[in-house]
Amino acid sequence: xxxxxxxLRNAAVAASAPAPRPGGSVTEPELxxxxxxxGPTGGLNRAAVGWARQPIVDTTGIPGKPWGRNKxxxxxxxxxxxxxxxxxxxxxxYAAVHEVWVFDRRTERVWQQGATVxxxxxxxxxGTLGDGPARARAKGLAIDIEEVPGGTRLRARIADAEFDVxxxxxxxxxxxxxxxxxxxxxxQYTVKDVARPAHGTVTTAxxxxxxPAGESWAVLDHGRGRWPYDIGWNWGAGSGVSHGRVIGIQVxxxxxxxxxxxxxxxxxxxxxxxxxxxxxxxxxxxxxxEPWRVHRGxxxxxxxxxxxxxxxxxxxxLSSATDQCFGQWSGTFRTAEGETVPFEGVxxxxxxxxxxx
Numbered sequence: 001x002x003x004x005x006x007x008l009r010n011a012a013v014a015a016s017a018p019a020p021r022p023g024g025s026v027t028e029p030e031l032x033x034x035x036x037x038x039g040p041t042g043g044l045n046r047a048a049v050g051w052a053r054q055p056i057v058d059t060t061g062i063p064g065k066p067w068g069r070n071k072x073x074x075x076x077x078x079x080x081x082x083x084x085x086x087x088x089x090x091x092x093x094y095a096a097v098h099e100v101w102v103f104d105r106r107t108e109r110v111w112q113q114g115a116t117v118x119x120x121x122x123x124x125x126x127g128t129l130g131d132g133p134a135r136a137r138a139k140g141l142a143i144d145i146e147e148v149p150g151g152t153r154l155r156a157r158i159a160d161a162e163f164d165v166x167x168x169x170x171x172x173x174x175x176x177x178x179x180x181x182x183x184x185x186x187x188q189y190t191v192k193d194v195a196r197p198a199h200g201t202v203t204t205a206x207x208x209x210x211x212p213a214g215e216s217w218a219v220l221d222h223g224r225g226r227w228p229y230d231i232g233w234n235w236g237a238g239s240g241v242s243h244g245r246v247i248g249i250q251v252x253x254x255x256x257x258x259x260x261x262x263x264x265x266x267x268x269x270x271x272x273x274x275x276x277x278x279x280x281x282x283x284x285x286x287x288x289x290e291p292w293r294v295h296r297g298x299x300x301x302x303x304x305x306x307x308x309x310x311x312x313x314x315x316x317x318l319s320s321a322t323d324q325c326f327g328q329w330s331g332t333f334r335t336a337e338g339e340t341v342p343f344e345g346v347x348x349x350x351x352x353x354x355x356x357x
Contacts, residue, residue, distance in 0.1 A: 238348025
């Protein structure tokens with residue numbers, strides 16, 4: 001059944017891809033100056049649809065009407081040689097949903113605390129990325145995200161685990177910002193910021209471990225928009241050094257199908273190379289340990305998982321099923337200029353998500 005679904009989905013992706021340019025490739029509109037996500041009446045500003053190399057979209061119009069469809073979040077993940085750290089601060093109008101997760105890569109021990117707060121309270125999120133802190137307070141957890149000179153400070157605390165990490169922002173570092181239009185009333189702005197150098201500390205069970213500079217990498221998923229109630233997606237990311245170059249991988253799928261915009265890009269030494277159009281995902285979540293393949297648009301990548309973070313939530317109106325598999329990426333990317341960039345041992349994740357929210 002999955003194989004049949006994959007074939008149908010890949011055919012739909014091909015049919016809905018942006019119009020070809022001469023030579024057979026596709027193109028998506030690039031935003032080069034500041035623009036507001038929403039228009040005077042609160043709906044989508046069509047001038048904002050496209051992608052940019054920096055987070056130049058003003059999202060202060062979110063939240064707004066209709067109430068219940070607004071989704072705002074900050075998700076950070078930090079991969080170190082010894083641990084994987086993650087935090088989520090979010091508000092989905094009627095609820096605040098947060099999580100802190102710490103994973104020991106050697107023992108596979110997990111420290112985790114989540115909170116779903118109804119109605120949403122104890123949460124602070126900036127109107128636009130970089131315009132202020134993000135904070136969450138709920139039973140058993142505390143999260144603080146703050147812009148500081150040279151980067152972003154990430155602090156999280158739960159029982160028996162906490163971390164304090166700086167995700168550095170090097171000069172010239174590019175970030176993929178995308179506005180995805182489903183309609184004039186349903187749309188999403190996402191910033192996927194990969195391969196941010198990280199350093200700091202993580203403490204588990206009373207023992208403090210270093211988050212060593214040069215070996216640790218942070219990734220941001222920043223979101224502001226108004227979503228359909230029932231939707232699914234794939235997301236994959238990876239960061240690391242391979243063949244002497246800093247590599248960042250950012251791929252997505254399903255949720256952008258048919259919109260004319262995608263969230264696919266490859267980063268080399270902080271420079272964004274946009275992958276225009278959708279990529280093809282080949283995997284079987286029932287056999288998640290087997291290699292995954294993601295390809296098209298110059299990318300030919302294989303992902304080999306070593307751990308699956310399984311999350312299931314069912315709170316009547318709010319439900320979620322997430323398989324976030326952590327592992328290593330390898331493969332090649334061919335730039336628009338014709339250079340082939342090989343990469344291997346790039347640690348990150350690939351996930352399958354289905355939300356009703």
